[in-house]
Amino acid sequence: MRKTLAAALGIEVSLLQSGMGGVAGTELACAVSDAGAAGCLGGYKLVGEGMSAALARLTEGTDRPVGVNLIPEVVGPEELDRQVAQVLDETPGRVYLSFFGMPDDAVFDRVNAAGRKIVVQVGTVEDGVRAAGHGSVVVAQGTEAGGHLLGEGGRDALVTALREELPEACIVAAGGIGSPDQAARALSAGADGVLLGTAFVVADESRAHSYFKGAVVTADGTDTVISDVYEIGWPGRRHRVLETSATRDPKQARKFIGRTEVEGQRYLIPRFSAAAPTEATSGRIEEMAMYCGLSCDTISGGRPAADIVADFARILQSVEIFESGTG
Ligand SMILES: Cc1cc2nc3c(=O)[nH]c(=O)nc-3n(C[C@H](O)[C@H](O)[C@H](O)COP(=O)(O)O)c2cc1C
Incomplete structure (x- = not known):
């Protein structure tokens, strides 16, 4: 049934x-x-x-x-x-x-x-x-x-x-x-x-970075794009994210733009990393993968x-x- x-x-x-x-x-x-x-x-x-x-x-x-x-x-x-x-x-x-x-x-x-x-x-x-x-x-x-x-x-x-x-x-x-x-x-x-x-x-x-949370609250669906640029760590699959300087210009250098910590382990974050910014992330949050659905219209x-x-x-x-x- x-x-x-x-x-x-x-x-x-x-x-x-x-x-x-x-x-x-x-x-x-x-x-x-x-x-x-x-x-x-x-x-x-x-x-x-x-x-x-x-x-x-x-x-x-x-x-x-x-x-x-x-x-x-x-x-x-x-x-x-x-x-x-x-x-x-x-x-x-x-x-x-x-x-x-x-x-x-x-x-x-x-x-x-x-x-x-x-x-x-x-x-x-x-x-x-x-x-x-x-x-x-x-x-x-x-x-x-x-x-x-x-x-x-x-x-x-x-x-x-x-x-x-x-x-x-x-x-x-x-x-x-x-x-x-x-x-x-x-x-x-x-x-x-x-x-x-x-x-x-x-x-x-939620552990999302406060900048990420704020960006979702102010965004509407037209601020999101389907892209494939955030591929470091998760290649080969398209994703819907907030539009950023990274989605606009995918040819930029893949240099480190931040750092984060997951369960006590520290990691550097390169530009175009698939990692979403969390409260443990510092650096250029505004360039990172802020996954966001068309649902942001009503949030x-x-x-x-x-x-x-x-x-x-x-x-x-x-x-x-x-x-x-x-x-
Ligand atoms: C920030 C963010 C991270 C996500 N990470 C995962 C994940 O790790 N595993 C997963 O199964 N889905 C993940 N998803 C996709 C969701 O499972 C789901 O398909 C999507 O959130 C539904 O659309 P909505 O965001 O408009 O509610 C993620 C979505 C967002 C917004």
Whole structure:
């Protein structure tokens, strides 16, 4: 039977917070989960002691279902195996795995065998059908989305096409959702819940740099571009970002423009790095990769993550109607 996202994940509000490398730390993930939706830690390149420290804070910080987001194409199959093993070994069963793009079948099998829930973000019908075949919640990402883009088309068309192929699957809409009205549109296209990224960048608990948060609040969609310039560390995939001097002039020298720290490790940031600026980043923030969706049109200011969840909760309750009989 078709399930709401809330029913599929054992949460109260059919809302996913996107795992966002560097930006979605444990404070944001736990705050969103405590508010009744599903928070998610951006796992990105974390592994070993850094991953263990973050997982410990995540599971101590909330006793609700919460996720860890991993990106198969960024780390490659061996590192992904290590990351998955750490999540399975070091966290309780309420921690779900979220993937940006498709992992190998063996990864699905391993996570399913461990009894964990899986959420996979896709940009095509083909990938969505494969992910659903492994029992995953399928996040349909349209090109309205902030961050890296998995497909070529708009959100609602992808949701509708997936719903036709997968009448029973749990399908979540992502990309360009910054207000309850936009969430309602995605639900009428056939979604069972929504995923928000940019809307949570500006949350009080987000680790995004204050300059980045301010830029998202003042931007509208015309200030964003789909580009491929921020490729150091994550090559070969287009991304929607705020327009900067780097997107305008991709021929500039690849020199270091800042530094940052992730779980106690220090890194230099070259111009065109894929790393988003966080509260631990210094340097020329205004040139860095500020991922931002068309959703910025309706995002007006920073506030606690729980308030963002509460804003969407009422409209997302209407999904229950599909489940309880009419749909
Ligand atoms: C700052 C930022 C960082 C992101 N990083 C990730 C990531 O690490 N993993 C991931 O699965 N998706 C990531 N995304 C993409 C989101 O999952 C999602 O597709 C997007 O945020 C949805 O569109 P919206 O930003 O308009 O809500 C990121 C998005 C943003 C805005």
